[in-house]
Amino acid sequence: MSTDICVLGMGYIGLPTAAMFAANGFRVHGVDVNPEVVATVGRGDIHIEEPGLKTLVRGAVTSGMLTISDQPVQAELFIIAVPTPLTADKRADMEAVDAATRSLLPWLKRGNTVVLESTSPPGTCRKRIQPALEAAGWVPGETIYLAYCPERVLPGRILSELITNDRVVGGVTPECARSAARWYGKLVEGEIFLTDATTAELVKLAENTYRDVNIALANELAAVCERCGANFWEVQRLANRHPRVNIHRAGPGVGGHCISVDPWFLVEMFPDHTPLIRAARNVNDGAPARVVSAVPADVETVTLLGLAFKGNVDDCRESPALTIASLLEASGRQVRIFDPLVKRPPVPTAGTLEAAVQGSDLLLLTT
Numbered sequence: 001m002s003t004d005i006c007v008l009g010m011g012y013i014g015l016p017t018a019a020m021f022a023a024n025g026f027r028v029h030g031v032d033v034n035p036e037v038v039a040t041v042g043r044g045d046i047h048i049e050e051p052g053l054k055t056l057v058r059g060a061v062t063s064g065m066l067t068i069s070d071q072p073v074q075a076e077l078f079i080i081a082v083p084t085p086l087t088a089d090k091r092a093d094m095e096a097v098d099a100a101t102r103s104l105l106p107w108l109k110r111g112n113t114v115v116l117e118s119t120s121p122p123g124t125c126r127k128r129i130q131p132a133l134e135a136a137g138w139v140p141g142e143t144i145y146l147a148y149c150p151e152r153v154l155p156g157r158i159l160s161e162l163i164t165n166d167r168v169v170g171g172v173t174p175e176c177a178r179s180a181a182r183w184y185g186k187l188v189e190g191e192i193f194l195t196d197a198t199t200a201e202l203v204k205l206a207e208n209t210y211r212d213v214n215i216a217l218a219n220e221l222a223a224v225c226e227r228c229g230a231n232f233w234e235v236q237r238l239a240n241r242h243p244r245v246n247i248h249r250a251g252p253g254v255g256g257h258c259i260s261v262d263p264w265f266l267v268e269m270f271p272d273h274t275p276l277i278r279a280a281r282n283v284n285d286g287a288p289a290r291v292v293s294a295v296p297a298d299v300e301t302v303t304l305l306g307l308a309f310k311g312n313v314d315d316c317r318e319s320p321a322l323t324i325a326s327l328l329e330a331s332g333r334q335v336r337i338f339d340p341l342v343k344r345p346p347v348p349t350a351g352t353l354e355a356a357v358q359g360s361d362l363l364l365l366t367t
Contacts (some may be wrong), residue, residue, distance in 0.1 A: 003029045003067075005183075006075035006107070008100040010037050010068065011119060012048055012315065013255070014081035014157045015149045019053065022060035024187055029075065030068040030180045031103070037309035041068045049341060072107045077183050079105075081117045081151070082303050083257070092266045094128065101129050105136045113145040113179045119204050119258065121265040124148070125197035130172055133243050140171030147180035150204035155256070157312040166190040170200025209277055214248045215259070216280035218286055222250035252366055253287035253320025255277040255309025260284065260318040288323040292331065295362060302328050303360040306367020307339035307349060314342045322347065323364035336360060339367065 007018040010032040024030040032038055042059040046054045060066035066067045072078070082096035097118055104114070114133070116125055118146040125148050130140055138144040149171045153161040167188050171177030175192040184192055195203075205265045218236070225232040252262045263281050267274045295302065318324065321337070325347065328335045337349045338356035350356035357363060 005076040005077045007079045009082035019056045023200040025278045072104045078114045121325040122201045126162040136219035144350040145176040147171040165269045170195045170197040213280040216283040218248040250290045255319040257317045288320045294329040299361040301334040302362045303336045304366045
């Protein structure tokens, strides 16, 4: 039985995307380099927490509509949904995208569509993936189709938003965009907007940078409120009664793989044109240290309630709670952590809420 879609990367985006296509009648093959992920999904289970995903994956695997291995197979549509993390010096690490591109080259045939969904610096499709395809003898827009289509889903609502959200599809040629849009149109109920690949890449970065800058404003306002004795939440509530004001919520920092990472892609490429974006990143990256500085000196044991970067998810990537825990431990405090939703914590956690709070001097709500 031939495969319709091959999804490279079975993480927070790739696995739900593969499962949704499979549930809608497409034969899907997933690819992941992690043998534990391959084994887990292969038996119809999941390695990430997302409402409804386990049932969807189990049904797709049981029916034979979703298969998985560590290698691509021939397909009509290839979706690259691999991580693009930051390096230690705040640069985009594109090795997974490069590796995924190399791995699919032997499996391509005339008329295939290749779509990058991974959040990437502007120009990735044209300057990284297109040259690799051309070196292999393909002509994007003629013998093969290359496009960028960023995911825009919210953890906790991924399955519904994969269907209902509008999508932006950017091709390296207009025909590339149309080819990719035809595939997404078979799944997406939201409106699909066509553009060029670089514009689509920038759209995703602009969306998350907008949120990061506005969160930085809220965090600075919260600091001002503390200095002058005002209640930030009251200031926010009343200011947002203005019809053209929407002050975001302040917090202990910004986490997740998107908002805390994507703005740095712009700073890396355009350092002379992004002072505001860099300043916002520094404000939000500095928020955990401000939280720790507010802990009284006589506090010896601190309990963090929440490890994930936001509520009702298990995703700990770039979570401010991890930084807060590290800074507290560096200051000589004993730290306990409790998050009932995080089943595979990257640091030791308490097994129960009671164990986490018993004998603690201070509770910090960090999710």
